[in-house]
Structures are given as structure tokens and as C-alpha cells.
Amino acid sequence: MKIAHFSDLHYSPDRLDEADRCFVFATHDAIMRGARIAVVSGDSTDHRLDAHSPALITLARRIHRLAASMPVIMLQGTFSHEPPGTLDIFALMGSTNGVFIANRIQQVAFANGRFLASSGPVFNERELAQVLAVQPEAVFTCLPTVNKGQFAASVGALAxxxxxxxxxxxxxxxxxxxxxxxxxAGIATVGISHGTVVGCETEHGVTMAGLDHEFSLSALFDAQCSAFLLGHIHKYQSWERGGHLIAYAGSIGRFHFGEQGEKGYLLWEVDTHSASAELVPTPARRMVCIDFDGPPDMERLAQFASDAGDAFVRVRWQVDEEHRQSVDRAAIEAMFANAQGVKIEPRILPVVRSRAQGISLETSVDAKLKRWCEVANVGAAPALERLQLLETGDANAIADAVLAQLDQTPVATPLALVVRPPAAAAIPSDDSPSVVPPAQRVSGASGEALDWLEGDLFAA
Known part of the structure; x- marks a missing residue:
């Protein structure tokens, strides 16, 4: 039996173009390849949609067209994407064949072009006898999303x-x-579910681990289904044991940046004891992610822009708050004018300022400065001297003293290949007058010419 498996269509106003382009391709391909039945394993919509929404109307038309060629089973997906009751309207979209909505845990037999559903979670003895009598082409074990809120209310939040x-x-x-x-009895068995398998990989390459996921692989194989069709995870992946196959079809298109792997639908071949699946790629859009640890490199962006084509492009960078205006966003957008779309996501790093502990407890400016020097591990004497100079000195005199010190700063002696012994220092006579440089007369200390350059002269 040939089954066309579609999943995670996510029809919505924002994703309509991508979802519809890929789903139209997939349904046409499945019809041309002669699929006997179609399965949509959850998340047909992205969120609650109004009945007159173009996204809902478009999806209804696609399901109606698909039902003209083969019967369709639509499974209830995540409640945040498909609120309860959303799929009921699609039961009216049948054409030559019907559309069955699997919104509860049940088993469904497909026989003579009709669906026969169990009254409970599984066929009871009387129902099973009727199913065996009609010899259906396949029996589907349907396990839609479980309402975890109701489950928590019945067993407790902790459990x-x-x-x-x-x-x-x-x-x-x-x-x-x-x-x-x-x-x-020679009847093919197929499972359909929407949820997370422990150990599966997300579309971003992250392995799902933990105790709060719905299924383990051993539990799914315990269902004794030749094929188990899964939805919810957007990346195609499969597991095989003894001819039985479990597989995620992945999303029909690419809806998020950073998604890995091909996008498409699965074409299954299922018989009584084994199954196989082929991933048929859809024309999903390319998404290019360009990340910079610092400001964006415009030359690199120009190279990406020349190869972007009709892809969707996301540019990310991070920059300090005081330099946020240095990046020309308009130039980046113009660079990718030929792309299908561009998304700019700068990350602004805030400037963090912290106060030294205990400063506010001091009563004088001198004490506050001395306390700051202790906390910042800075020599207090030069800082206090400069503070006193600022309080008593003239601004022009301070500037003249700084310039005089710069003029008298010795030039570094260049390195020589031959080291000569230093000349004997000349000893001044007692009669020669002693001249004190202007900088020393102002500061009252010698050898402090460089200190004037190391600090902020006007810092309080």
C-alpha cells in the first residue's frame, strides 16, 4: 500500500507562500506517483485562524483537491498550533474521497473506500470481528496530541x-x-502520532533528552505497526527494527532560520510485515544566516549578497551601546535588495557601570577619592595631589606646566650595535645657579612628568 505522508504544514498568513508552494508540489507529486491514501500528521495550521482567513481557505482548497484523488486522514497536532475544533471544518472538504479527522486516541480501518473507527482507544472484540470480516486495506492506530493540561489535572502537576x-x-x-x-490476518498496520521521541534530533541539530517526552522508540515498536508516521519534529529522521519503520516526515517547508536537512514529504510502501519510506524534497526556500561576533564586515556581506540570490537572509552582529550608530543598517538592506527578504538582528551590548563600595559614606571629596583609590587599587598620593591642584591652581598654569613637561621629556636613545661606556657625569660647581624646571616648581616633586599623561586631570 502506498501512503503519502505530509506533516507540519503550518499554514498561516506569515508562512502562506512557503507552505502553499511546498504543499502544492508535494500533493501533485503524490497524485502522480499513485499514492493510495494521504496522511497529514498534525500541525496543519500555525495558530488559530479565522474562517475567512486566506491561509485557511487556501489549505481547505488543497485538501479538497487532494481528496479528489485519494482518501485523507488529518491528525490533531499541537494545541497551540491547532486549537481543538480547528480541523473539524476539513471534514467537510471531502470530494470523491472522504477526509477523516483523527482528534482522539482510536483505531481506524480503511475498507472499501470508507473509514471505520473504533468506539474506544482500540477495537473491542465485536468491532475487531467486523473489521476482520471486511478485510480492510490497512488499519491505522491514531495517537494525536494529548492535552497535558487535562492530564496534569487528573494525575497532578508533579507526576x-x-x-x-x-x-x-x-x-x-x-x-x-x-x-x-x-x-x-494479512492486514497492514500503520501508526500515526504527533509528539516527541526521546533521542530524536530537532531541525537545529539538538538531540532531545529528558523524561518529559511522549514516546520512547521501544514503546512505538511495541505497537506492532509495520510503519509509524510521526509529526511535530521538523527534521526528517527514521528508525528501523525487524522490517518495521518509524519516521518523521519533517516540515513541508523551511519556516525558521538555521533549520538543517532537506524538506519534503514521505512516500511510504507498507505491507503486512515491513515498510519503507522515501523522502521527496519540496522546493523549500533557502535561508542564509550570517553572524558576526562584533560589528558586521561589509566586505564579507558583499560577498554573501552576490551569492544570496532569492534566499531569505538574516544578519546578526553585536556591538557596544556607544557604537550602535556606527553600523549602517540601510546600507546592509540595500546590499541584499535582490534577496527574497532580509532580517537584521543587532545585539546591543549595554555599558555596565558599577560604584565603588563605601564612597558614599565618606564626608569629604578627598576622603571619597582616597576610598576610590583603595577599591580601584590605584596610588592615592598622586590623585590627591592633582585634586588639590585643581582646587587651587589656574587652568592656564596647569596647561602650561603640562606642555613644558612634554617639551622636556627625553627622547628614547636608539639601539646601537656597539655599546659605548657612559661619559662621566659633569659635576656642577658650587657657584653655578640651580634651575628648577617649571613642572617641578608646580608639582613640588621630581620625575613625575609622565604621571600627568596617565591620569585624567579633570576627574573629580
Missing amino acids: AATDLGDVLATYLVASGQVNARLRE
Whole structure:
């Protein structure tokens, strides 16, 4: 039996172009390849949509067109994407074939072009006898998203995180007992679910680990299904054991930056004891991510822009708050004018200022400065001297003294290959007058010419 498996369509106003382009390609390809039945394994929409929304109307038309060629099963996905009741309208979109909405845990047999659903989670003995009598082409074990809020209300919030997996595992074992009898009768068994498998990889390459995910691989294989069709994770991946295959179809298109792998739908070949799946790529849009640790390099961006084509481009950089105006956003947008779209995400690093402890407790400016020098591990004497100079001196005199010190700063002696002995220092006579440089007369200390350059003369 050939099954076309679509997942995570995410029809919405913002994603309509990408979702519809990829889904139209996928449905046309599945029809041309002769798929017997179509399965949409959850998240057909991205969020709650109004009945007159162009995204909802477009999706309804696509489902109607698909139902003209094959029966369709639509599974309830995540409640934040598909609020309960959203899929009910698609039950009216049937054409030559019907559209079955799987919004509760149940088993569904497909026989003679019709769907026969169990009254409970699995077929009871009477229902199973009727199913075996009609010899369906396949029986689907449907496990839609479980309302974790209701589950937490029944078992408690603390137990909900870990007990849900145990409850679902128990159901899969029970359905496996029914599926084993169906397989003995030569009927193909298929599982459909929407959730997270422990150990799977997200579309960003992150491995899902923890105790709060819905399924383990061993629990899914316990369902005794030749094929298990999964939705929710946007990256295609599969696991095989003894001919049985579990696989995520991934999202129909590329909806987020940084998604890895091909996008497409799965074309399954399922029989009583084994299954295989082929990923058929869709024309998903390219998304180029350009990240800089500091300010953006305009030359590198120009190289990316020449190769971007019709891709969607995201440019990220980080810059200090005082330099945020140095980046020309308009120039970057103009550089990628030929791209399908450009998203600019600067990260502004705030300037963090901290106060030295204890300064506010001091009563005088001199004491505050001395306290700051202790905390900052700075010599207090030169700073206090400059503070007194600022309080008593004239600004012009201070500037003249600084310039005089700069003029008298000795020039560094160049290195020589031959080192000559220093000449004997000349000893001044007692009669020669002693001249004190202007800088020393102002500061009252010798050898402090460089100190004037190291600090802020006008810092309080």
C-alpha cells in the first residue's frame, strides 16, 4: 500500500507562500506517483485562524483537491498550533474521497473506500470481528496530541511530566496486541502520532533528552505497526527494527532560520510485515544566516549578497551601546535588495557601570577619592595631589606646566650595535645657579612628568 505522508504544514498568513508552494508540489507529486491514501500528521495550521482567513481557505482548497484523488486522514497536532475544533471544518472538504479527522486516541480501518473507527482507544472484540470480516486495506492506530493540561489535572502537576510517557506506552502495548491479530490476518498496520521521541534530533541539530517526552522508540515498536508516521519534529529522521519503520516526515517547508536537512514529504510502501519510506524534497526556500561576533564586515556581506540570490537572509552582529550608530543598517538592506527578504538582528551590548563600595559614606571629596583609590587599587598620593591642584591652581598654569613637561621629556636613545661606556657625569660647581624646571616648581616633586599623561586631570 502506498501512503503519502505530509506533516507540519503550518499554514498561516506569515508562512502562506512557503507552505502553499511546498504543499502544492508535494500533493501533485503524490497524485502522480499513485499514492493510495494521504496522511497529514498534525500541525496543519500555525495558530488559530479565522474562517475567512486566506491561509485557511487556501489549505481547505488543497485538501479538497487532494481528496479528489485519494482518501485523507488529518491528525490533531499541537494545541497551540491547532486549537481543538480547528480541523473539524476539513471534514467537510471531502470530494470523491472522504477526509477523516483523527482528534482522539482510536483505531481506524480503511475498507472499501470508507473509514471505520473504533468506539474506544482500540477495537473491542465485536468491532475487531467486523473489521476482520471486511478485510480492510490497512488499519491505522491514531495517537494525536494529548492535552497535558487535562492530564496534569487528573494525575497532578508533579507526576504529569513523567507519567504521560508511561500512560502512552501502556496504550501502545494494548494496541500492539490488536495489531498483531490484524497482521496475522494479512492486514497492514500503520501508526500515526504527533509528539516527541526521546533521542530524536530537532531541525537545529539538538538531540532531545529528558523524561518529559511522549514516546520512547521501544514503546512505538511495541505497537506492532509495520510503519509509524510521526509529526511535530521538523527534521526528517527514521528508525528501523525487524522490517518495521518509524519516521518523521519533517516540515513541508523551511519556516525558521538555521533549520538543517532537506524538506519534503514521505512516500511510504507498507505491507503486512515491513515498510519503507522515501523522502521527496519540496522546493523549500533557502535561508542564509550570517553572524558576526562584533560589528558586521561589509566586505564579507558583499560577498554573501552576490551569492544570496532569492534566499531569505538574516544578519546578526553585536556591538557596544556607544557604537550602535556606527553600523549602517540601510546600507546592509540595500546590499541584499535582490534577496527574497532580509532580517537584521543587532545585539546591543549595554555599558555596565558599577560604584565603588563605601564612597558614599565618606564626608569629604578627598576622603571619597582616597576610598576610590583603595577599591580601584590605584596610588592615592598622586590623585590627591592633582585634586588639590585643581582646587587651587589656574587652568592656564596647569596647561602650561603640562606642555613644558612634554617639551622636556627625553627622547628614547636608539639601539646601537656597539655599546659605548657612559661619559662621566659633569659635576656642577658650587657657584653655578640651580634651575628648577617649571613642572617641578608646580608639582613640588621630581620625575613625575609622565604621571600627568596617565591620569585624567579633570576627574573629580
